[in-house]
Structure formats: C-alpha cells, structure tokens
Amino acid sequence: MIERLIAFDTTSSKSNLALIDFAEAHLKAHGATTRRTCNAEGTKANLFATLGPARPGGVVLSGHTDVVPVEGQAWSSDPFRVTARNGRLYGRGTADMKSFLAVALALAPEMAARELAVPIHLALSYDEEVGCFGAPGLIADMAAHVPAPSVVIVGEPTMMKIATAHKGCYVYHTTVTGKEAHSAQPHLGANAIMAAADMVHLIAALQNEAQAAAPHDSPFDPPYATFNVGHITGGTAHNIIPNRCDFTWQIRPLPGDPVAEWLQRLDDHARTTVLPTLRAGAPEAAIDTRPLASVPAFRASLDGAAVALVRHLTGANATTTVSFGTEAGFFQDAGFETVVCGPGSIDQAHQPDEFIDLAQVNACVAFVRRLIEWAANRA
Template sequence: MIPEVILADLVACPDLPGSSNARIADCVLGHLRRAGLDPVVLPGPECDRVNIWASIGPRDVPGMILSGHMDVVPVEGQAWTSDPFRLTAREGRLFGRGTSDMKGFLACMLAAIPDFRAARLTRPLHLAFSYDEEIGCRGVGHMIAALPDLAAAPSGCVVGEPTEMRPVLSHKGKQSTRLVMTGRAAHSARPDDGVNANYAGAEILLAIRELNAALAAGGPFDPRFDPPHSTAVAGVVRGGTAVNIIPDRCEIQMEVRSIPGQSAADVTAQVLQRLAALVPAGAALSVSNEELSSYPALPPAEGSALAGLLQRLTGQVPLRSVSFGTEAGLFHAAGIPAIICGPGSIDRAHRPDEYILPEELAACMAMLRGLAGELAAA
C-alpha cells in the first residue's frame, strides 16, 4: 500500500483534542479492516473518544508496539497557503495539518500491514492508536491499562513522533497545573473593602519565577538535556473583569518540565506550598489547584537492546534526548521499554504549512519492513 494515499485520508480528518474523535477513528478502523485485521476499539471515560488496538502475529508471546496519536493541534490564527485539512503536494513536499505530527507515522503503520502479514511473524506487531495526546497524553493511559487483556506483555514500543527517523532515547516529564486564588470583589474606590486576587496571583508568579531560577542555579542537572535542569513556567494568567472592580478571582496556569530522576509533581509541590501559605487563618482569600495534564519522563536507555535494534533498522546513531514530550514515558512507566522514532520533523509541527517529505515516509516504511523481518526471525 502507498502511505501517501492513506495520509491524504488521515489529514482530511480535523480531529482536535478534547472532543469526539469519531471521524479519525472510523478512518483508521476502515483501513485496518480492509487490510484484514480485527481491531479492538477501546472507549475512553469521556464516552466520545476511543483508542484503537490491532495485532498481527501470535498474541501469546511478547512482541513490539508501534504507537501513534490520532489528534492534531488547531489551525486557528495560522496563515496557511493551502487547505490544512487537504493533503497538498508542492515542490516535493506534502503539506497538511498533522503530516509530521504524527499522521505520517500512522499512514506508514497502516500501509505496512500487508508487509507485516506476509512476513509470517513469530513475534507479534501491535498497532496502537491513541487520542488526546496533544493536551497531555490523556488517552494512551487507558489503553496501557487494558494491555493485559489484549496481548502478552510487550517487549518494546516505538512511538513514532517526528524525529527525522533518528531514534531518540529520552525526554523530560511534564505536569501542568491550574492555580486559582479567590478573593472578594469591591468598588475600586474602596479597595480595602475587597480582597484583590490579582495581588495574590502576583506573589505566585514571582514564586514560580524564583523556583525556575533556583532550578537553573542549583539543579539537579542532567547534561543530556537542553536546558540541563527542570523548569517551571507560568504560561497563562487571567484576573479581573474591569479596572474599577477589585478582582475576586485570579487564575494562573503553570507548567513544569522535569529531567529524569526528578518528579514534576515534586517541583509543582513547592509552588503549591507557597499558594497555601497565602491564606492566613480566617482570611477572605481562598486558593485551589487542579492538575491539567501530566506524563512522566522517559529515562535514557543507552546500550539497550531496543536502542540497538532501532540503530540497525534506521542506520542512525540514537539521539540522547529531545526537549518535547511523548507517550513513550507512559509506556516506560508501565514496564515497557520505549523509544521514539518517526518520519517528519518536530520543527515543522504545530506551525502553518506543516509538511512531510515523501522520502521520509519511504525511510519509515523501510524501517517497518526491517522490524517485521526481525520479528519473523527464528
């Protein structure tokens, strides 16, 4: 099968995270069934989103997972020179939302099914399609929890995020959190009658800035990453409704990205302590927090069998780390060795005129055929 044809079908599905993924799921299921597979649909707790799982080869022995997410980021506010949801070939490039991140890999997974089936696998290949990765890897955890009922414990997982087909060994973990400070509204002419939630928010903003500076100065450090330490950032601030009203609510959304060996939750906890300390006994100010998303770091696995396998299959020396996060950390946390390797480039992802190169798809197909050969060997 030709991956470009399948990629056109996938790009035509504007499947945004946080909403129903019925259209892209139906597209993937159609390709799986037409290729002769019997996929398993795994509904998420949201009731309008599903993960999809399909296996080729014996299910009672350890095999390899090929994993990719079906959702893409929005295109609003971006200046595209062609329809983002129609695959467009131009100047040797294939343009469309999700071509690099990461429907190119999904298209190759589906296009390679005839090769997988013809290989007479003695160890299985499992195709895993997840939802809501773009808003914090929310979907794949439900699929990982179902694995004991789907197959023997897998021996490894390739997450096909765009790495220009160079294997990647590790990435940082992440936790994003909403912090809310609730005060008391009043007329701005009598500010002492109210409790200004924005002032409390300002203290927390400074606390996050100070924490990030402390991490940069004191570590812990891991030179495999850039920057080589965990980070804390305030990304969204909302407070107040009018200049003549004392604001009774301030919201901050913060993010921590943590190196392996340091928990993102432990870093966030330092901010939560400062948040709680804002509220003296009997004060009108109240505070709350909510985790928005979280996934663990993927620790480096230099010298591992999986790293060696992907180096043989791609002909490229593995890269020690990347700055973006993936679902690979969740597979690793579940006891499944994981590595990142896929067509396209992260530098093109989430941008207008996202594209992938036909030769990158061809390289991915060659890697997948090589993997099938490995799993067919005695």
C-alpha cells in the same frame, strides 16, 4: 494512505471516530485482531491492533491520531488535502504524526503476508495534543489483555533518529478567591491578585533554582526544568479590591526532577503564608489548584531492548533527545521498553503549510519493512 489519514479532520476538539473506523476496517481486512478504548462520552477512541501470533515479545508501533487546529494560520493549500510540491507532502499532520501511522497501516498487508514469529502491534491514541488523555486508557487495556510486548516505538517526528529522552509537561490552573472591597479600604477585603502574585513569585523562584542547579552534562536545551505562567486574569476595576484571580501555569521537568517536591513547596506556601494573609480580611478566602495535563518525562535505557532494536533497524548508533513531550513516558512508566523514532521534523509541526519530505516517508517505509523482516525471523 497518507492522503486518506490527512483527509480526516481529527483536530483535538473533534471526534476521531471516522479515522478509527477506517483504520480498524483496514486492519481487520488483513487479519488483525483489534481492541478499542473510548473516552467517557464515547466520542473518541484508541485503537490497538495485532498482526501475527498472540504471544509475548512483540513490537508496538504507537502514534496519536489527533492534530492541532489550523484556524488563524495562513495555509497556501487545503490543510486537510495532501498537496505534493518539490519532494514534500503538505497537510495538517503530515509531520506530526499521521505519516508514521500511514506507513504502518499501508504495510499491514505485508505484515499479514509474512509468517511473523512475534506480533507487530499498532496503537492509535486520541487527544495527545491536548494532554495525552487517551494513552493511559490504551496502555492499561494493553497491559491487561495483550501478551506483553518487548518494545514500544513511538513514531513522533525525530527525522528517523533514535530519541531516548524528553522533558515532561505538567499543566495546572490555580484559582485564588478573595473578597471585594473599596480600594481605599483594603482591610475590609482580600486582594486575590496580590495573593496570586505571591504564588507566581514562588514559581519564578523555582525556575531560578532549577536553572542554577542545571546539570553541566544535560543533553536538553535548555539544560534545566522550565516553569511558565502562561495566562492570568482577574479584577474588575482599579478601585475595587479584586475577589478572584486565575492563572494557568506549567512545569517542564527533566527526567528525575523532583516535581512532587516542587508542588509540595507551592502548596505549603499557599497554606502557611498566602492564605493566612487573605483570610485576615475574608475567612472564606481560598486557593485551589487543579491539574489540567500530566505528561511524564521520559528517559530510555540505553542498554535496553527498545534502543537495541531501533539501532538494528536504523543502522545508527547515535541517540538524541527531543524538546517536545510524547506518550513514551506513559509506556515506560507502565513497564514497557520504549523509544521515540519517526519520520519528519518537529520544526514543521503545528505550523501553517506543515510538511514532510518524501525522503523521510521512504526512510520510514524501509524501517518498518526491516521490522517485518525482524519479526518474521525472530527465534
């Protein structure tokens, strides 16, 4: 099954419908009921499937179907054809995170063969890698039409460890519009780059504040929210006052960090300090910021049903945090007990010659089989 899923090139810029068609047909062949939610263009879809009774208290196995691009990477084998070498399976998505989905799909016949007391649900989303754009629609549809699950397990690569927290990721694009003039006559123009630099300076100051206020017991590395201005462009020539500057930036907050407060400070600074200076030379000057992606931070309840179940299934008591974002925060914000646990290592994700150890695949198979046993014997 891993070979079948890797063979679908579901790079985020492309459609995932062929994979969804395959997964849905496979699940329906084993008695699953399914629901789809699609993007506005109808070119991508989420799939939600249920095996077992239509009753509350089930468990969702959740994962994304899209993968990051392979262009510009030096692969030693075809990234969309699984290659087995030295106890590892190589291919794009083997670690992040088609192996988890493949295990769940491969064990669907075993789920169907058991008399499950509570259902096992499979949730396959689109466009996680570019901003988690599919998950909100999937979760809203699930909440509206599916008897409430008791637990969601997001199978991102944690080496089958129990991950109970991760940072969020909020991405923005800011456009500063000024007015061109000769560089010898700055009073006749409005310098968009200098205005943008003022905004960037405040972003850097927020980073310094977050670092200084880092909790001493934070489990994250680094133990504070991070800010980054990753791309900036503007201007035409050294002797022209630039009339436009664009920059893209992000915040990766800890759970509970005051993201709204930070955004308000930036907005207030733009409105009360930067814009008046710009508009002195150009009344039409503007500063516009729009969100590109919003992935909420995640922190599970250590005493909650999700952590308790995964501890039971893995036999582990220890929990960990992860540095990468997942769809877990969306499920949690919708009121579902959630945990992150899946096969493979994030260290291999997004890399050329991405791989997963067969031992991790086998551990995931054992994990899902224990879940089937648990669901069959649930009172």
